[in-house]
Amino acid sequence: MLCFVVLPSGIVYDVCVGQKSKGQQLLEKICELLGLSTELDYFGLKYVKGEEELWLNLRNGIEKNLGEVAKFYLRVKFWTAPHLVLLESTRHLMYTQIINELKSKKLKPNGDESKKRIFSLICNSESQDCSWSVEKLRFWAKLFDQDPKFEPETPPRKKAVEEYWVLKEVSKFENYGEELFDIKGMKIGIGPHGIRIYSPKEEMIPYSAIKSTSSLRRHFELHYINSDHIEDVLEIKCCSVASASELYRSLTERHDFYSCDTVRSAVTSQYVRDLKGTIASIFNESTPLGKKYVFDIQKTCREVHDSARRALYTPVENKPQTKQQDAExxxxxxxxxxxxxxxxxxxxxxxxxxxxxxxxxxxxxxxxxxxxxxxxxxxxxxxxxxxxxxx
Incomplete structure (x- = not known):
């Protein structure tokens, strides 16, 4: 099966996987090509179904209805503080995605001082590319309401260093790391600290205030303790079943990634069956036929960072020498x-x-x-x- 994987920079890779391959195998292949294998748990694969962008569940097989040639988008799924990212290649891909989200106004600075700093840092970084031009300078100046006559405040630094400081500044934004959902007049962001409701009424629900969540067909329900210490319910009727499932999945996975020491077994063990699998399970309850996992998160933020450090900084054991090497x-x-x-x-x-x-x-x-x-x-x-x- 041929899969096209599009990077945030627009570069397209074609990757061949087996017909029955799972999403995890595809992600591992593309991350190995890009040198991201040590920190691949920060990333995910998106695909377009109808008018919706959905995350591919890496524990399930690649969906057959995507066609013989499937197209995926490699994106950062779980954002973390830049100083916790160990690989320069990981930071560069994060930086590229941040630039795209700033251009599309998905990410917005907190105030005038923040606009000034991010404008200066981006110009310092982007001006090192051969494609830098006056038009690009004017674009960024207009986006952040700054003077196009740019003069760097700091001496030129290495490109990777400039990218790090851009990520550092963007990580201070209120909506950094949020996944946004526009659902019938409601705008919801699910981020590292909880759920932020932007419209119709702005409200922040931290993970510590959430009691339970559930999803049934197109309905999503959230029970939480509001700011007046009274139990409240947030009910959302989504446009489709896939949209409701995506909202439920995003909230659960981000809660475990940012707030837990390890991924709970209640999350990793949840699955549903299709019709064929349901009939087969009547006769054999342990059959894997038709089983689809609901969540694909495998590690928390702490576990990803810890495993990356172990992989990068643990000394490699000496391999046994061959007779020729010993003689030499x-x-x-x-x-x-x-x-x-x-x-x-x-x-x-x-x-x-x-x-x-x-x-x-x-x-x-x-x-x-x-x-x-x-x-x-x-x-x-x-x-x-x-x-x-x-x-």
Whole structure:
């Protein structure tokens, strides 16, 4: 099966996977190509179904109704603080996606000072590209209401360093890391700290205030404790079943990723069955036929960072040497022991008297008054004929 994977930069990779492959295998392949394997848990694959953008469930098979050639979008699914990201390649992909979200006004600075700082940092970073132009400068100046006559406040720094500081500034935005849902006049953002309702009435519901959530067909229901310490219910009727499931899944996965020490078994074990699987389960309850997992989160924020550090900074164990490697190592040691200790170039061929040590060549011997090994005064030296050693 041929899959096209589009990066935030617009570059398209074609990846071949088996007909029965799961989404995790596709993600692992593309992350290996990009050098992101150590931190692949931050990423996910999106696809378009109808007019909706949905996250591919990595624990299930790639959906057959996507066609023989499937198109996916590699995106950051779980955002974290920039200083917790260890790979430069991961930070670069995050930076590219941030630039796109700033252009589309999905991310908005908190105030005038924030606009000024982010404008300066982006110009410092983007001006290092050969495609930088006056038109791009004017675009960013208009977007952030700044003077297009840009003068950098800091001396030029490495591109990767500039990208890090852009991420650092954007991480201070209120809506950083939020996944937005526009549902019938309601705008909801699910982020690292909870649910933010933008319209019709702005309200913030932290994860600690949530009692329970449920999803049934197109209906999503959230029970929580409001600011007056009274239990309240948020009921949303979504446009489709997929939209309601996506809202329920996004909330549950983000709660576990940001707020829990480990992913709960109640989350990893949830699944549904299709009609064929339901009939088969009547006769055999443990059959995997038609089983589809609801959530695909495998690690929390702490676990991703910890496993990445272990993979990057744990010393690699010495592999057993082959016979040829062992012989080459021994030969190198023998050649080194027959090399002049002074010039480290020619072979030893001189014996000192009276100590009888042999450590130099005939050209270096006259320069020594004392033997370097035993510090005995050299009274005389003679040439010594040893077998020639060649590498």
């Amino acid at each position: 190592y021994r030969l190198a040691g023998i050649i080194d022991s027959f090399t002049c200790r002074v010039c480290m170039d020619r072979q030893i061929d001189t014996v000192f008297f009276p100590c009888a040590h042999v450590i130099t060549c005939l050209d270096c011997a006259p320069r020594l008054e004392f033997c370097p090994v035993c510090r005995t005064q050299v009274e005389k030296f003679n040439k010594l004929f040893l077998p020639q050693i060649r590498a």
